[in-house]
Every structure is written in C-alpha cells, then in structure tokens.
Amino acid sequence: MLLANLSQQFQVRFSPALANKPKYTKPTSSKPIDPFENPSKGLFITDLPPSHFLLLNKYPIIPDHFILATKEYKSQTDLLEVGDLGAAYDCLKAYKENGEELFGFFNSGEHSGASKPHRHIQFLPVESMCSGIEEGKNWSVLADSLVKTPRPGIFTVSPSSVPCLTSPELPFTYFSSPLPEDPSSEHLHKIYISLHEQACQIVQQVTKSTETPQSKEESPISYNIGLTDRAMVLCPRISEGSKVKSRNGDLIGPVSLNGTILGGTLLVKSEEDWDTLRSDEAKLQDILYAIGISSTASEREGRL
C-alpha cells in the first residue's frame, strides 16, 4: 500500500555535512565536550531568563537554525520541564508577533537522531525551510497539518485527560494535539506529558520492551517532538533510520532522521539518497515505516 501524498508532505534536502555528524553516545563518567556549556560569543544570541539561552547552530543545514539550551546542565533524555516548554513557546510567540513562523523540534534518546546530551530544543524559521523547494511542490509544515480536522484518525483521552489525535495517514505512529491561543507553560507541559504517556504505552505494547529508565525523570522511550504555535506532535522512535535499496539495487543510507521529519523535512547526506527518495515514493515510505511504530502495528494493537 502506498500512502497518498507522502512526497507532497515531505521535502528531501541534501547536505553532505551530515555525513560528519557525531552519533549519540550515552554519557559516560569521562565528561564529553559540551558545546552548550560555554557557548562561543559569536554564536550566543541572548539570555532567556531564568533558565535558558539561545545560540546559533554552529553547523546549520537550513539558514538561521538556532538552539534553546538550558543554562545549567540538564539531561536531554530526562522529561522536559514546565520551564523548557514555556521558553520554547516564547520563541514561537515572538516570531508570530513579528508576522513570521517558526518550527521547533526536540530529539531525545538514542533512536531519535540526537547527538548532544545537554538539554536543547531546536528551531528553524519556516521561511528558511521553504527556501529551495522544487517548483510546483505544495509544501507546508507537517505538524500544523496533523492537527487540522477533519482528518481520519482517532481521538484518545490520556490519563491526564488531554485529547490526542493519531491517524493512519502517515507510515509512523504519532500523537498530536492542537494548542490553544497563548497557552500557559503548565498547560503546554500537561499536553506534552499526555502525548508522551500515550507514546510510551504504544512502544511498550508493540516492542514488549522490558528496559527500565535509570531514574524517574528519564524517558523510557526515544522520541521526537515537533512544535509550532498551533500544534504539538510527538513521535515515538525505535530506529534512527534505515537502509533502502536504490533503483540499481545497491543499498543506500542509512538515512538518519530527527525531529525535522515532524516539520515535513528529511535531511540526507548523499546525493544518491536524495535522488532515490525524491523520485521513489515507495522508498520514502519504507524509510518512514522503519523509524517508529508503524501505523499498521498500531492498528493491530487497536490504537488506530
């Protein structure tokens, strides 16, 4: 089965620099270099009191990619706190008030495409995400379209009584919630916790995982969040990417994906991957099936 319109919903971008991106490694007792501990003056943008600051991404693939990081070291794999989401929303709101749009994403865990263990949420101006899109392609930020109704899918109500929408229209399972106008940080956090709870349940049901987190703050699953001023979407991850066969039968990839997928953008590191994924929607679908809980597995569990 080929899901309709995948190649309209996703833009594929090619960046050779991605080939040098370090892989996520579990923090060990020897302290790894932390780029967010003492950001260089040239990258520092501004303080965001009381607990965060903004800096430019040193290796942007999309122009004006910036990062919200915690001042004090906090773990990327611990659950986000009220203040993290409040600071993230302040960034989205500032862009909106300026008549611009921003897409935020968060990568957490070894299968999420994350590489740095110091807590950070990343942002891309939507205008930059639109640059260079092929003519005739009707692309918009995926996270926003996932909360538009009517959409085939089901609403579930999590234990924290926030309704979450999930839909079989994409190859991977996600949980999404529209955001009210100007939500409080606490409200955003409640939505996040409820999306995360649902994601943990489906991962547990499908993978039968017995892994337990090291602390009660640590997320038991890998996941990505996509965030706009209108939508929060969370996608549980069980693989960072996969290899697919190119048209001549060679294996290409692995294509490593992070939270930018929830914005409708795939970044790939070789021209061959780029050509294959742009021209063959079935390959694009294969990659997207492999990164998370496939929507067919969710259907089997009675979740869709």
Ligand code: AMP
């Ligand atoms: P992730 O790989 O999701 O953990 O995100 C880490 C981000 O930090 C990537 O987008 C990197 O390009 C970016 N990055 C890596 N080193 C630095 C640095 N020294 N200063 C600013 N950004 C950095």
